Amino acid sequence: MSFSIWGMGTAIPETFIMQDRAAELASEVSNHSEDEARRLAILYRRTRIRKRHVVLLDRSGLPPSAHGPRGPTTRWRLREYDEQIRPLARNAASEAIVASGISPEEITHLLTVSCTGFAAPGFDLGLIRELGLSPTVERTHIGFMGCHGALNGLRVARAFSEANRSARILMCIAELCSLHFQYGCDSQIAVSNALFADGAAALIGAFEGGGSSCYYRVAASGSFLVPNSEDAMTWQIGDHGFEMTLSSRVSGLICEYLRPWLEAWLAKSRLTIAHIGSWAIHPGGPRILDAVEEALGLDRAATEESHAVLESFGNMSSPTIVFILDRLRRRNAPLPCVALAFGPGLAVEATLFG
Numbered sequence: 577m578s579f580s581i582w583g584m585g586t587a588i589p590e591t592f593i594m595q596d597r598a599a600e601l602a603s604e605v606s607n608h609s610e611d612e613a614r615r616l617a618i619l620y621r622r623t624r625i626r627k628r629h630v631v632l633l634d635r636s637g638l639p640p641s642a643h644g645p646r647g648p649t650t651r652w653r654l655r656e657y658d659e660q661i662r663p664l665a666r667n668a669a670s671e672a673i674v675a676s677g678i679s680p681e682e683i684t685h686l687l688t689v690s691c692t693g694f695a696a697p698g699f700d701l702g703l704i705r706e707l708g709l710s711p712t713v714e715r716t717h718i719g720f721m722g723c724h725g726a727l728n729g730l731r732v733a734r735a736f737s738e739a740n741r742s743a744r745i746l747m748c749i750a751e752l753c754s755l756h757f758q759y760g761c762d763s764q765i766a767v768s769n770a771l772f773a774d775g776a777a778a779l780i781g782a783f784e785g786g787g788s789s790c791y792y793r794v795a796a797s798g799s800f801l802v803p804n805s806e807d808a809m810t811w812q813i814g815d816h817g818f819e820m821t822l823s824s825r826v827s828g829l830i831c832e833y834l835r836p837w838l839e840a841w842l843a844k845s846r847l848t849i850a851h852i853g854s855w856a857i858h859p860g861g862p863r864i865l866d867a868v869e870e871a872l873g874l875d876r877a878a879t880e881e882s883h884a885v886l887e888s889f890g891n892m893s894s895p896t897i898v899f900i901l902d903r904l905r906r907r908n909a910p911l912p913c914v915a916l917a918f919g920p921g922l923a924v925e926a927t928l929f930g
Contacts, residue, residue: 579734585671588629628773628890630754657693665750668776676780687747722919725894737783750776751893756817773890777898792929805922830867853910858917859886
């Protein structure tokens, strides 16, 4: 027996933008020259993203004169976060509850995960009210962990369920990355602007089998901080939104360090890379997927669902891994499954599902 996932849900904003139009919009709001616009269009094509869903397509794409040359202030962006995150989180959580077959009143613990905004009261209180959860539900928020936040959340959910085996846990992961669109011509800005999107996911779990309705069982969790990598990926709060840096070193660090650590971690469960039936690799970007495939000796078929999610949704940060897991579940992908995600640090998070 272990922490078991009984139901999953995902949600995306109704509004979306095709990637070629996103490149044009990015050039317009940053007043790029023709040469800069041409280079930006090439960068956007190389992301392998076809479209991205965003909450504030019209209002976040205002020309610089509307907010100043650096765009909206962080205060403006966080006000929009507080307003827009709630319905997205609710839709994902509602779907997970229905899929699990339990009633909202049975939920004893509520975990929320987000790194793209802050508010108090947060969207967790909105979920309690709008979903009909008990006012005594125990709340925990996991914030600012980056793309691997959902795997951090799973570790916490597993610990809660082991401490209280009658617990029924709802975890809701929601991000509005598009609110932190950065104005300017810097290459770091261009890369993050080209990759990120909005979305939400949720799951219901408990420390027991769940019968035929069980999706996954969490067998193990692992973490690894790559040596000398603190500047390889960062996520900081600026005056005009949250600012990300993504170094060109990330791919090389993954190629160098991922396999030795992963082999040692899997060995604790008496497994090798060859034993893994399916892979849920967070698509931080195409180069990260390529690096993981190279490091682990995986072919494109092994990471097909990660590529498909990147193409259709972009990088939604922490919810993205649940989108991939749900796609694997729907096609009855073989177990065991390993989920991998990368975040500021450079940190690696892993979850083994059986």
